[in-house]
Amino acid sequence: MTPHWFGVALASAALCMFSANVLVIKQGSERLSLNLGFLLSVGVNLLFCALLLAGQLMLSGSGIGWSWRAVCLFMLGGAFSTYLGRWFFFEAVVRMGSAKASLFQVSSPGFAALIAWVVLGETLSPVRLGAIVFTIFGLALIGYVPGTLARPRHQTQALDAVAARPRASLSARLKASTLMLGTGGSMAYAISTVARGAAIRDWNAPLVGALLGASTGLLLHVVFSPDIRTIAAGVRTADRRGVMLFLASGVLSISAQICSIWSLRYVDVALSNLITLSTPLLVIPCGYYLFEKKEILSSRTWMGGAMVLAGVATLTLSR
Template sequence: MGELLAIGALLLFSLNVIITKVASGRLDLNTGFLISISMNVLFAGLIFLGQWMYNGYSMEFHGWGFFMFMLSGLFASYLGRYLYFDSIAKLGPAKASTFMISNPLFTVIISWLFLHEQLHALELAAMFVVMLGLFIVSFKPAQAGRAVKATAAGSDSTSGNSNQHAGQSAKKRWSGLIQPGVWLALMGSISYALGNITRGTAIHDWNEPVLGGFVGALTGLLLQVLLNKTTRTFLSDLRAADRKGVWLYAISGILTITAQIGHMAAMHYIPISVATLITNSQPLLVIPLSYFLLKNQEGINLRTIVGSLLVLLGISAIILN
C-alpha cells in the first residue's frame, strides 16, 4: 500500500515539474507561486472538510503532530517549493528534478548530525557518487573552456596585483563550471529534506495526511503573504496575468498538494526514507517527458542522463543499506 501511494505521488510530482516549466515562461514566479500555494490550501481544505464530515465531525487533536505539520509548511511548502520553482525556471525541469532527488541524501546527513545516526563506508561512498552525479549534470564544458581561456589571457596580460587577479580567476572558474540555479536547487533540496523529517515525525504521532497537507499549505501561504512584498499587488497582477499561465499554476497547486498528501500517507506504511526515495525519483519520468513534450529545450544529452542515473544509484545504495 505504501509503495503504491509513493509511486502515485511520484507521478504527480513529475507531471508538476513539466507544468511548472511551461507556466514559468508565461507568468512571474512570485505571482505563480502564490497561485499555486493558494490552490494547495483550497484543495486540501475541501478534501479535509469532506473527510471530517464523513467521520461525523470528530477528530482527535495531537499538539506535537500539529506543530510538526506547521514546521513542514515552513520548510517544504514555503522555502523548499519557492526555491524549487526558481531552480526549474533557471535550470530546466530535468536538471532541477535531479537536484531535488538529492534531498534523501540531505535527510541522511541531517539525521547523522542531529540524531547521531552512524554513517558507514558504503554510505560515504554512495554520497560521493551522488555528488559526482550532481556535478556532471551541472557542469558546462563549453563555458568552462571559455572561462579557463579568459583566465589565462588575464594572467598573461597582468604584471601586478596577483592576489586580486587570483581571486578573480577563481571566481571565473566557478562561474564557468556551475550553472545559475544550482545553489537554489540545492538549498531547496535541503529545505525539502527538513520538511520530510518533520512530516514523517508528524505522521507517526498523528496519522492525518490530509489535515497535515492543509496545515502545511496554510502555513506556507501565511509566510508568503507576510514575508513577500509582491503579495500586496497580487490581485492587480492576477487581473493582468496571462490566463493560461494562471490556470497552469492552479493545476500545479492541485498536483503538488495531492502528491504531498500521498507522500505523507505512504510514510505511515513504509519507512520515511523509502517513501522519500520513491517520490523523489523524478528524473526517471521527467527526463523523457521533458525531452518529448518540451522538444528537448534544455539540451538533455548523455551527460545529463548519466549524471541523473549516478544520483539515483547513490541514493538507492544509501537507502537500501
C-alpha cells in the same frame, strides 16, 4: 500489499505528480510571473486539501483526533519547504542559474538521511549510505549542463557590491554566497521532510498535515512578500491559460505532498525523500518528447538515470 511496499507506492505516486507539476510550471511560467503563479498554486493547495479533508470526515463519520506536537511539526515542515526552501532556491536560481541551483538541490536526500539518522534514529548502514550517495550522483549527472560549474559573471556584480558593504544585511550576505544559498535550500527541504516524517508517525493525518503546511507557507509569504498588494490586479490582467496552468499545478503539488507525507508513515525518510526527489528521471525524458525535443537526451542522461534506478532499488530492498 505490505506496509513497506505501500509506502514505496505512495512515494512513487508523489514522484509522478511532482514530475508532472514541473512540466506544468514550465509551461505556466512562460505566461505568468512565478510570484503570482506561486500564490495561485498555494491557494488551490488550501482549497483542494480542505475539500479532500471534508470528504474524508463525511465518509468516515468520525473525528481525526489531535496532536499538538504533530501540528507544530507539520507547520514547521510547511515553513521550511513552502516558504524558506522556495526562497533559497529562487535566490539561488537568480544568483547561479537554474542548472547550478538544481545540482545543489539533489543533495537534499543526503541531508535528510543524515538528519533522520540523528533525530529519528533511522538505520544508516554502509549499504544504504552508499545507495543514497550513488543516487545523488546519478541525479547530478542527469541535471548537469556543460559549463554549469563555471563562475557566473553576469547578474552578480550588484550583489557582490552590496555584500561587501560593512553594514550589509544578513539577507544581502546570504544572496551573495552561492554556497549558503545552495546548501540552505537543500537543508531546508531536508528538515521539512524529517519534520513531516516525525509528525505523521505521531498522528496519521496526511491531509491535515498537507493543509497545515500549505497554510503556514502561504501565511509567511503574505507577511514577508513586498508585492502582495498587487496580486488582485495581477490576476485580473493575467494570461488566462497561464492562470489555469498554475491552478492545475496547485492540484498536482498538494496531491503529491499528501502522498509524500503519507509514505513517511510506512518507509524511512531517506527512501521516501530519495524517490520523490528523483523528478529529473521523469521530467527530462518527458520534456524531450512533449516539448518538440528541446531537451537533450545524451549518454550522460541515460547513465545518470540508470544510477538513480539502481540506487533507489538498492535502498528499497535493503531494509
